[in-house]
Amino acid sequence: NAGVMQNPRHLVRRRGQEARLRCSPMKGHSHVYWYRQLPEEGLKFMVYLQKENIIDESGMPKERFSAEFPKEGPSILRIQQVVRGDSAAYFCASSPRLAGGHEQFFGPGTRLTVL
Amino acid sequence: GDSVTQMEGPVTLSEEAFLTINCTYTATGYPSLFWYVQYPGEGLQLLLKATKADDKGSNKGFEATYRKETTSFHLEKGSVQVSDSAVYFCALSDPPGSGGSYIPTFGRGTSLIVHP
Numbered sequence: 001n002a003g004v005m006q007n008p009r010h011l012v013r014r015r016g017q018e019a020r021l022r023c024s025p026m027k028g029h030s031h032v033y034w035y036r037q038l039p040e041e042g043l044k045f046m047v048y049l050q051k052e053n054i055i056d057e058s059g060m061p062k063e064r065f066s067a068e069f070p071k072e073g074p075s076i077l078r079i080q081q082v083v084r085g086d087s088a089a090y091f092c093a094s095s096p097r098l099a100g101g102h103e104q105f106f107g108p109g110t111r112l113t114v115l
Numbered sequence: 116g117d118s119v120t121q122m123e124g125p126v127t128l129s130e131e132a133f134l135t136i137n138c139t140y141t142a143t144g145y146p147s148l149f150w151y152v153q154y155p156g157e158g159l160q161l162l163l164k165a166t167k168a169d170d171k172g173s174n175k176g177f178e179a180t181y182r183k184e185t186t187s188f189h190l191e192k193g194s195v196q197v198s199d200s201a202v203y204f205c206a207l208s209d210p211p212g213s214g215g216s217y218i219p220t221f222g223r224g225t226s227l228i229v230h231p
Binding site for chain 1: 147149151156157158159160161164204208218219220221222223224
């Protein structure tokens with residue numbers, strides 16, 4: 001039973017390029033959460049999605065960042081015109097139901113480096 | 116809003132020492148409480164959880180008790196091993212309908228280093 005998959009595991013981009021991070025939730029999970037982790041900091045919530053819907057994007061910057069979870073295929077976190085401050089580890093988590101009160105299952109993360 | 120405060124690390128111990136990592140929280144309603152562990156280069160994994168006051172979560176020798184009166188969920192282990200070296204995150208989330216935030220809130224993480 002495969003866990004949460006994220007790819008790529010490492011991504012290097014130059015300033016101004018676009019970064020696309022992919023997350024395939026566990027089988028049967030329809031709730032996806034994206035988090036950002038900066039060195040020496042905890043996890044910061046970015047966005048919560050269900051299939052074809054963004055439920056809560058209160059933690060995501062208004063500009064340059066977007067997320068989707070299409071009916072078919074993985075969830076995508078897209079960062080346009082990356083800047084050095086976007087360098088971080090981005091984690092995706094999934095759950096079979098609303099996470100309130102329940103466990104989340106995390107992927108291994110994508111480590112983004114912006115040169 | 117909800118918040119979680121963990122003791123700052125790193126916590127450095129010798130093998131077989133006793134471990135305590137403090138965690139306190141503020142929340143509306145009656146949240147569920149979690150400890151996650153992150154090994155180097157990996158994502159977070161659930162270590163243990165408790166869903167109501169006085170519940171004790173336990174796994175792999177780790178324990179934590181949900182203390183509503185002190186709003187705490189301290190992580191303990193009687194005898195740590197080198198393989199326990201990792202970052203530990205305390206987290207909470209409110210069940211739907213409780214009036215709180217259903218988005219989990221995480222502490223900053225506490226790094227544990229265990230020496231042979």
